Amino acid sequence: MSQARLMEGTALARRTLETTAKRAAHLTERTGQAPCLATVLVGEDPASVTYVRMKRNRCRAAGIESRHVALPAATTTEELVGVLRTLSHDPAVHGILLQHPMGAHIDERAAFEAIAPEKDVDGVTFASFATMSFGLPGFVSCTPGGIMRLLDEYDVDPAGKRAVVVGRSAILGKPAGMLLLARDATVTYCHSRTRDLSAAVREADIVVAAVGRPRLIKGQDIKPGAVVVDAGYNAGNVGDVDFDSAAERASLITPVPGGVGPMTIATLLEQTVDAAARQTGDRGV
Template identity: 65%
Template structure:
């Protein structure tokens, strides 16, 4: 049994709406001789990371966005990676740069992120991009947090005055989505591995964002009847961070995994690349 009039938040529908709005913008850029271009940088041979990069490249091609794939061996040093990123910064034909994370151990990931030109930081991973997002004026907020906000907007789910609980505090997901919800006038509680009595806090939430990276972590009896549940997790076997069946019994709206937040994240990355192409104009 599910909550009355429950909404399944279809990420594919949201992603399609974003991409449809990009088509005319890409055509207008083409008339100026500009093809938006996303460069993805993959270090090492992690199968999951390689799959993500391939998915993003395929999404680019389907929409008419150029995609450059830079592959570096697992033994790449921080300095070598930064050098590769700086070359992309200097390449006028590249409008967006995505460093696939996590990078192999031994590389200073934060130093690598900081090497990305803020004008091409389409995944919102730099410190400056994070700060701009916190202040509410980032050109390119982190893609998954932006995708979560896009889903709430598409389905016209209220944020103002609601209590949002975010489970996870990573600098590219938990923290930025907390800031975005706060800027949208939600009251936000950000939880993490040291939060005491997490289930009791989640039970207070009107909006739950699960971004903890643990399969089926959020349980059904944690969800307040009528809450909106957004699952930003993706674990092996197409499993999210939310126990879907159990949580769906209580939620008024919930994202599935797959076909929830994931497709919207990719569509947001494409949008940011087009935004960057329009700003850079080359």
């Protein structure tokens, strides 16, 4: 029988979205302009289409205007960059979300860098990573930001703890480690070339699994009493952690789905309202 308490993100995300909706309504009333998130999707990957639809639905529920730009799969990097720059210069658009992954023919980094930093509410640009790493005003990557909110919600203080981040992607693993470091955790990054991954994970007080490999982390790898955050999402609603066995040793563990995912969207919309407030000069939200 599982002993770990669940770190569920659904209730926290709902409260966050309720607060965000109130802030959006106040901003709209004071400025006459609703916060606006532009979503850009290249191609028709079913999972990406579903994610974008979900985010747009959440926008409507929160009183945030949603503008969607659907581009054909054959769109070039140059064409995509042009679209993103146009949105960046549009004063009616406050935040931009470029759904990823994109086709292999697209230079993803060039596309991300076409997003103006003040509208990078998904936290994917060089500028956002730098401001986040240095603790300066800006936008955090949404999933890592949601993870930190979950840790706070469940009274997990990273200070002085050993944190192991399994994964080093630019929008998940790396920023998650930097946010933990900023909270005084001792952070180790692990990845596909880490020797004896199990040994590294067994030292962790906090494990963040963000590598995209189903059930990679086994229960036997978990230090008794550790906090396990599973940011992976694989086919069949399976995370990067073998939930059943890990829950027997962890003190807290996120479910998949219903853990990190809801907080990712909540953070995105919260940061969209933040962006709108800054761009309209409204300090009342």
